[in-house]
Amino acid sequence: MEIMTNLLKIIYCLLVSSFLTAQTPGFEGKRFSLGVEAQGMPLTGALLVNENFSDFNMRYGFTADIVLSKFVSVGIKFQRSEDLAFLTKYTQSSFTPVEYSQNLDSYPNFIQSFESAANYSYSGFGAYIKLFSKEFGSIAPLGHFWAFEYQLGTINVTDDGRFYDYNRSDIYSKMTHTLVVGTGIQKIYFNRLMTGLSFNLGLNTTGLKSFIFPGYQYGGMDFIQHIERKSFSDNFLTVRFSLAWLL
């Protein structure tokens, strides 16, 4: 909550400062934009966490952006994604996959081939800064840019009925940090409608840890490792499309 409060304070300060400045940069003086965005990338999930090639791992979001100077704009966003996390090689017996993984040594013959799935969701708040390329001739918010973004999000995994055989929905929940570096291009149509396309490289701290220290602290709980790696792969390499309306 403290982070949210701080973000709101930042927004408030930006709005006030922009209203106080009589003549401002921006696209014909229009500095604010509200928009939506969608991002995803199928290949990384397939390579990193055994997902299907066609799984786009779509994440959608809402953005609010303000141009600060000729080459700089900053913004905040909320992103959310909902997906299924497919967990293989776990039983649907009286043991939950968790319990099974914890007692794997005692019941070696219990292994069957099957597929289980859980609801996977991500919700995050982010703040970013876009630096518009002088070399490209860009003038914020139009043209080529480099973006640096920080996201604070939460991963939630809940049962979709195929994980536990009794009523227990919460499986896993964790707060996670993501740093994203991206490059892209923004265009403006009809003097108001802004479109954006960018390529982003994101490092999710939780997922990164699961790659650097495989097996560490999971105590055999591979599915948690799988979840965390998925959160890494969802951010690692993404293509982002955005639509925004200039105010």
Next chain:
Amino acid sequence: MKNFVLIIISLSVLGINYSQDFNQYQPMKSKGMIPEDFTKLSSEKYKSDIDKHENDSLKIRKRVANDFYLESNFAIGDILSNGRILFNEPLSNYLEEIFQKIKLANPILQNQNIRFYISSSTIVNAFTTQEGIILFNTGLLAKLTTEDEIAYVMCHEIAHFLEKHNLKQFSFNSEVDRDKGTYKSENWETALFAKANYSQNHEMEADSIGLTLFQNTNYNFKSALSALESLKTYFLPFESEVTFNPILIGFNTTLFELPELTFPTLDLDKIYSSKNNKFSTHPDMEDRINSVNSNLINRDRTPTPNAVRTIAQFELCHLFLERAMYSHVIYVALALQRDYPESQYLKEVILKSIYGFSQAKSSAKIKSGGNLSKLVNQNDNNYLTTSPPEIKHIDQFLSDLDSKKLNVLAIFAFWDYLTNNKPLNKQITEERMRGLIQSHKSLYSSDLENTEIMKLVNTNINFAALYNAVEAIDDRIIKFDNDDGKTDNFGIDNLIVLSPEYRKFNLTKEKAYRYLASEKLLGSYHDAILDNSESLNMQTNILSNSFIQTDEVKAYNDIALLYSFLSEKLYSSSNSIFSRKEELIDLIDRYGTDKIALLGVYSVQFPKAKAERVAVLVWTAVVFPLFPLGLYHAVTPKFRTFNYTLLIDLSNEALLYSNIHQFKMKGNNAVVRSSLYNQLLIINNGNHD
């Protein structure tokens, strides 16, 4: 009796039309309603010409005709909007009168829509367009001595129009360039010769048809020969028996020992060598004269004097000043002074020339150690080498004169004029003198040998007051061609935007310039300038001939004046003030601002390199979800959009700010508006990068 009254009335009308106050001469301006040729969009003229061509019997390929009408309409549109064309003033009215006489004698011309305008150029030339517009240069009207000669040149140009020579030449050139048919695989020299030969045939044909038209009139037929003789030396201004003497230009010859007067000669035969040039578009003039002579009907009448020759010659004064061709100006002014010795205008024109020459030498002393040749552009050098001896003579004298001596002589000449005459504009004349004193103080006053000015300071209180009020600062000397990059808070909220332009090129096409798109986009660009000015609370006046309305002749003349100012700034040294400054001050008062901006967009499309296309395809194939984007990138061309901005202070004649903004994007509406807004923001509020 009736005839006598008619003659009196005609003469008085003629007198009203062509009389000028040569004592206080004002450069000519266009008058009345602006003709449709100037107000109609080039795209509309093009469409109309294409429709007419459908019914034309001329066997020209449709595509070639399309290209011709497109290019010629836009080219003539550019000429008509460049501020150098005059209409409804004495010279073009006179041409119209002559045309009426020719038309009366040639019924074939009754239904021809031919219009005459004046091109403010010192070059001795006239030319016609397929649209029926015939342009006579001021230099030609200043040179031709009789109305009969003008009539012959007019008939020659009309013949070009009647025979559609422009279209035929364009078509022929296109066929040659197509590398098919007769000229397939011929080398460039053969092709060039073929084009030149075809053009020369047209000239001979125009001479012949023109002569027929001319010989139907009541003019003196032999004038056709004298007109061609005048055109033979098209590079020379009108002839006059001017004998130059430093005293004639107000120099005090007792101050210093002056350079010896030399009398260079001009070998016309050496200069006039087009007989050997088989690539010339025009045939040898001797051949033309012989051809015309052989077809001449023997009838002798007294030629009518050229009624506007003097006006045209007065016009040359400011046109040569605009090109910083000071020796030419002095020559023209001295020639005119023979008939108008008391003309204040001519006296001031000579002073302006001395001022310009002296300031150029002072500027050269700073920039290149006094080497004036570095300041004179190549065209003017060519001009000087082919000048009549009288002009070379003046130029030689002024060039040989030491820059310090010239400066002192100029100061004395100005002071003499100010004390013994009533200047047309005392304030501006004094400003020029202050400029000379400033150069003197900055460059020459430390020289102990230089005592002439100090003597004047010590003996004349008024001069001393003027002298002491000037500070020796060098800023003025370099300011017009030096953008110091400071863009802090100009605070300009009232601005004249002069002739914005939008030019779109597609380098993937054989004919790269996109005429129709450029004109359409220019309209949007005008809107964008006004929209953005409004949102920045700036009052902006767009002065442009591109979309000028019939009743905006005042704006038309203002544009012409501003073009003249910019042109002179390019040619003259940066420490000289504009020769028509008083008109500029009037313009500043009327618009309430002394700031003009030149804004424009160049949008260029060109193909991507093959290596780049392949690299993108390979890379996106590896990261295959991006392949559609890679494919899009590979098949689309590259774009660059350049938006230029120049901000000029008319009062101080200084370049305040210049910028070329390059977008590596297609020049769509948003890109142009973004850059434009940013530039206007800088003009209005300074640079906040």
